[in-house]
Amino acid sequence: xxxxxxxxxxxxxxxxxxxxxxISNSGCSxxxxxxxxxxxxxxxxxxxxPTMDINIPHLNNCTHxxxxxxxxxxxxxxxxxxxxxxGSAGKFLALANVFAFHGQQTVCFNYNDRDSMMDSSAQxxxxxxxxxxxxxNKNVTVIGHSQGGLVxxxxxxxxxxxxxxxxxxxxxxxxxxxxxxxxxxxxxHCGSKTLTNVTLGAIIPICRMISGDKWxxxxxxxxxxxxxxxxxxxxxxxxKIVTDxxxxxxxxxxxxxxxxxxxxxxxxxxxYLKIDADPLADNVEVKAGHTEIVGDEDTPPTKLLSIxxxxxxxxxxxxxYLKQFALVxxxxx
Numbered sequence: 459x460x461x462x463x464x465x466x467x468x469x470x471x472x473x474x475x476x477x478x479x480x481i482s483n484s485g486c487s488x489x490x491x492x493x494x495x496x497x498x499x500x501x502x503x504x505x506x507x508p509t510m511d512i513n514i515p516h517l518n519n520c521t522h523x524x525x526x527x528x529x530x531x532x533x534x535x536x537x538x539x540x541x542x543x544x545g546s547a548g549k550f551l552a553l554a555n556v557f558a559f560h561g562q563q564t565v566c567f568n569y570n571d572r573d574s575m576m577d578s579s580a581q582x583x584x585x586x587x588x589x590x591x592x593x594x595n596k597n598v599t600v601i602g603h604s605q606g607g608l609v610x611x612x613x614x615x616x617x618x619x620x621x622x623x624x625x626x627x628x629x630x631x632x633x634x635x636x637x638x639x640x641x642x643x644x645x646x647h648c649g650s651k652t653l654t655n656v657t658l659g660a661i662i663p664i665c666r667m668i669s670g671d672k673w674x675x676x677x678x679x680x681x682x683x684x685x686x687x688x689x690x691x692x693x694x695x696x697x698k699i700v701t702d703x704x705x706x707x708x709x710x711x712x713x714x715x716x717x718x719x720x721x722x723x724x725x726x727x728x729x730y731l732k733i734d735a736d737p738l739a740d741n742v743e744v745k746a747g748h749t750e751i752v753g754d755e756d757t758p759p760t761k762l763l764s765i766x767x768x769x770x771x772x773x774x775x776x777x778x779y780l781k782q783f784a785l786v787x788x789x790x791x
Contacts, residue, residue, distance in 0.1 A: 504561045506531040512592055516585045520554040520566040528565055535597035537564045537771075538586065542604025542636075543571045552753060552790040556763065559786055560773040565589070571605055572670025575682060579612040583622050586613070596628040599771055603752050604722070605672075607637025608682075611696075611733075615687025622690075630692050633771060635699045635762065636748050638723045639686065639730035641678030645669065649679030686733050696738040697769055699751070699762070700728040706747030708754075720747025740769075758791040 508529035518526040520539065530536060537557055539550040554564045567585060569578040582600075590596050602610030611634055613622070647653050648665035665673040675682040689696065706720035725743065734741055744751065746761050753759035766772035775783050 505558050505563055506534045506561065509533065510592065514585055514588050514592075516568055516581050517565045517589065518568055520551045520564060530563055530565070530593070532592065532594045534563055535595050535599070536589070536593065537562060537599040537601060538567055538589075539564055540567045540569075540582065540600060540602035540606035540610045541571075542602075542606045545571065545603075545606070550752075552755075553759065555786070555790055556759075557772065559779075559783060560775065562773060567606075569609070570670075572672065574671040575605070575609050575612060575675050577671070578609045580620050582609060582613045583618075583620065587622050590628050597630075598628070599631040599633065601633040601635070601771075602637065603635045604637060604748065605676075607634030608639065610634060611637075611639075611689075612682070612687065614689050614693055616690050617685075617687045628692055629694050631695055631697075631771065632689075632693055633697045633699065633766070635751055636701045636703075636723060636728065637698075638676070638727040639683070639733050640727050641680070641683040642676045643678070643724070643727055645673075645677050646679075648673055649677030683730075684732075686730065689736060689738055693738060695769075696736065696740065697765070697771070698733070698739050698741050699765060700725055700741055700743045701746045701748060701751050702743060703746070703748050706750060708747060708749055720749055722748035753791055755791060758787045760787075 509531050510529075512528050512530065513526055514528065517528060517538075519528060539553060541549050550564075550566050554566065557564045567582055569581055571578075586598065586600075590598065600610045600613075602608070610632060612618075614630065614632060615621075641649075645665070647661065648669070650661075653661050662673075669676060674680050677683065701723070702725055703721040703723065707716035707718070708720035709716070709718040711717050729741070733739060742765055744761050744765065750757050751759060751762050753762070763772060767774055
């Protein structure tokens with residue numbers, strides 16, 4: 459195969475071209491461009507009064523603003539939102555507003571989605587460890603979307619050498635949404651030994667150029683995927699939301715025709731027996747697009763909110779506030 463590829467350079471170039479195309483379509487969530495500055499201010503009137511101002515690396519108040527000071531009530535639980543690939547903490551400002559409307563405080567974990575996911579999950583571990591040390595109420599919910607779900611779950615496994623120095627009273631709930639726990643199928647070429655040999659190893663820098671330091675971790679051949687680990691005992695429950703993204707649409711033209719689909723991961727990429735067999739794992743499959751499920755500037759995440767409220771992760775909207783909440787959703791999305 460090696461001699462064959464060198465004898466036929468055109469074939470060699472074609473293989474690389476195909477690999478680049480596949481890798482470049484390897485499943486980063488393509489968030490619509492938004493302007494978080496245009497969102498209403500956080501619905502702070504419903505939040506418990508803050509009792510402290512703290513600064514923790516990689517945590518912020520879900521905005522793009524330079525001020526990363528968190529204003530939290532140390533006697534109340536907190537929800538940590540973890541964005542996916544091609545995202546940032548500011549992408550979850552609208553969802554943070556939804557939680558705030560229901561009187562629940564949130565913070566966002568911000569990380570470089572091109573870094574190694576083991577490194578990113580280590581950053582999440584350190585951020586959570588410091589956050590919990592400052593809170594009297596040590597009940598924390600972590601919600602991760604897409605790649606953020608991979609990062610979030612990996613932070614809670616027993617097998618880590620750099621695991622959390624958890625406080626005795628700490629309790630966690632995990633929610634992952636549209637996460638490719640079986641690996642990103644379109645990136646399988648990055649984990650192919652045959653293709654590595656055929657291309658004289660040229661596929662590796664290409665994979666790294668497209669996907670960053672996580673290039674191998676997202677493949678089904680990686681230890682990151684093959685050995686997902688066992689959740690620590692401090693995790694009370696784990697809601698795993700699987701999105702059936704077939705026939706979804708992210709953007710339509712004036713005539714109602716779909717001009718951009720909302721399909722990123724198949725259900726096969728999201729189910730994984732080694733994770734699904736965990737008694738804590740509660741798989742919830744929903745017909746929704748990859749971005750639709752968490753919402754964008756045009757689509758409120760009604761399906762996600764329904765799931766979260768059914769599982770008491772998001773508080774039930776009081777009947778007297780239903781109309782007001784509907785107006786808030788219109789403003790946010």
